[in-house]
Amino acid sequence: MWVYEKKLQYPVRVSKCDPRMAKFLLEQYGGADGELAAALRYMNQRYTIPDKVIGLLTDIATEEFSHLEMIATMVFKLTKDATPQQMEEAGLGANYASHDNALYYSNAGGIPWSATYIQAKGDPIADLYEDIAAEEKARATYQWLINMTDDVDLQDSLKFLREREIVHSLRFREAVEILKGDQGAQKVF
Amino acid sequence: MNLELFQTPEYHRDLRQLQEVDFVLLELNLYLDTHPGDAQAIQQFNHYVVERKKVADAFQARYGPLMNFGHSASGTPFTWVETPWPWQI
Numbered sequence: 144m145w146v147y148e149k150k151l152q153y154p155v156r157v158s159k160c161d162p163r164m165a166k167f168l169l170e171q172y173g174g175a176d177g178e179l180a181a182a183l184r185y186m187n188q189r190y191t192i193p194d195k196v197i198g199l200l201t202d203i204a205t206e207e208f209s210h211l212e213m214i215a216t217m218v219f220k221l222t223k224d225a226t227p228q229q230m231e232e233a234g235l236g237a238n239y240a241s242h243d244n245a246l247y248y249s250n251a252g253g254i255p256w257s258a259t260y261i262q263a264k265g266d267p268i269a270d271l272y273e274d275i276a277a278e279e280k281a282r283a284t285y286q287w288l289i290n291m292t293d294d295v296d297l298q299d300s301l302k303f304l305r306e307r308e309i310v311h312s313l314r315f316r317e318a319v320e321i322l323k324g325d326q327g328a329q330k331v332f
Numbered sequence: 333m334n335l336e337l338f339q340t341p342e343y344h345r346d347l348r349q350l351q352e353v354d355f356v357l358l359e360l361n362l363y364l365d366t367h368p369g370d371a372q373a374i375q376q377f378n379h380y381v382v383e384r385k386k387v388a389d390a391f392q393a394r395y396g397p398l399m400n401f402g403h404s405a406s407g408t409p410f411t412w413v414e415t416p417w418p419w420q421i
Contacts, residue, residue, distance in 0.1 A: 147400050151418045152358075153351060154344075199365040206358065216419040310362065317366040 145205070152209040153303045155216045156296035162233035164292050165221035166251055171288070171304075172214045173248030173256035176280035182207035184261035184277065188270045193325070196267065196318045200274075203311050210304055215246055217297065267322050275315045282308035338421050343395065350391050353384045 171177040185204035189197050222230070222244050230239040237253055248256040262273050285305035289298050337343060360377045367373065388398060396415040397404030406412060 146403055148398050149400075149412075149415070149418065150347060150350065150398060152355070154348065155419075199362065202358075202362055202365055206362075212418065219419045310359070314362050314366055321366060 145208075151213055151216060152206070153213065153300060155213050155220070155300045157217060157220045158294050158296050160224045160229070161221045161292075161294065162225040162230050162235050164294070164297065165218045165225075166234050166238075167288060167291055168214060168218050168221070168251075169249055170251040170284055171281070172211070172218060172246070172250075174250035174284070175260040176277055176284055177250070177256075178207050178211040178214055178281075179248055179256055180260045181277055181281065182211060183258075184263075185274065187261070188263050188274070191263070191265050192267050192270060193322060195321055195325070196271070199314055199318055203314065206307070206311075210307065213300060213304065217300065218246055221297075268319065271315050271319050271322070275312050275319075278308045278312035278315065282312070335416060337395065338416050343421075346391055346394065350387050353380060353387050356380050357384055 173179055182204050185200045185207065189200035189204070192200055222235070225233070225235075225244065227239055230236060230244070238247065238249075241247070250256075262270070264270055264273075282305055285301050285308065289301045289305065292298060292301075357377065357380050360373055360380065364370065364373055364377060392398055392404055396411040397406060400412060404412075407414075
């Protein structure tokens with residue numbers, strides 16, 4: 144089971160109301176390489192992954208949920224004071240028409256989140272390579288998002304998240320090596 | 333809800349301290365997931381487990397419960413629903 148902790152993993156501060164940036168940040172909320180996709184991907188793959196990697200998938204999936212909460216906090220803070228007109232000018236008119244200022248799991252283009260973004264092949268190497276690729280794609284997305292804002296407070300939180308993708312990628316690469324080592328050992332028989 | 337308490341520099345300092353010790357533990361945890369035989373890292377992990385409890389206990393005594401489902405004791409009225417949520421601070 145999971146237990147909630149009433150705090151963010153890392154501080155999220157924004158210096159202004161900015162629905163334009165909120166729209167772009169949705170890519171990491173309900174996008175293909177976003178935090179929801181990451182959390183659900185790892186949480187689901189762990190049931191059929193070899194025992195040595197279950198802990199890693201469980202722990203990284205759990206951390207991804209805390210990143211999802213950080214992105215949600217950014218989007219919420221950037222849009223909570225936005226008027227319908229400001230939402231529309233920022234390209235969030237369709238979002239406002241359907242959801243008011245509520246958060247919704249879509250990507251930056253407004254396309255709802257889909258389970259087709261994630262895989263579970265039952266093959267540990269295939270699954271882990273997908274996980275490594277997902278982390279690298281998320282890292283790249285964070286860089287593009289950092290490039291799109293001059294809000295130094297927001298940049299600070301986004302840089303933290305970018306660095307986490309690098310660490311997760313490294314750990315998944317180590318998991319591949321652990322499994323390769325096991326495969327090699329079996330060939331002795 | 334006494335929001336003022338959560339807008340003080342002291343609150344942000346104390347929260348930061350908790351976030352820092354939790355980050356050390358999270359990083360060590362992920363490292364140990366793929367390096368389970370590293371005794372020195374385990375020693376470091378266990379050291380920060382004790383440290384974390386001290387920091388979290390002090391934080392909760394001042395700012396209310398961190399966790400639901402009985403992992404944190406409550407004040408009256410039920411403090412869990414009285415204190416602000418992370419995105420409201």
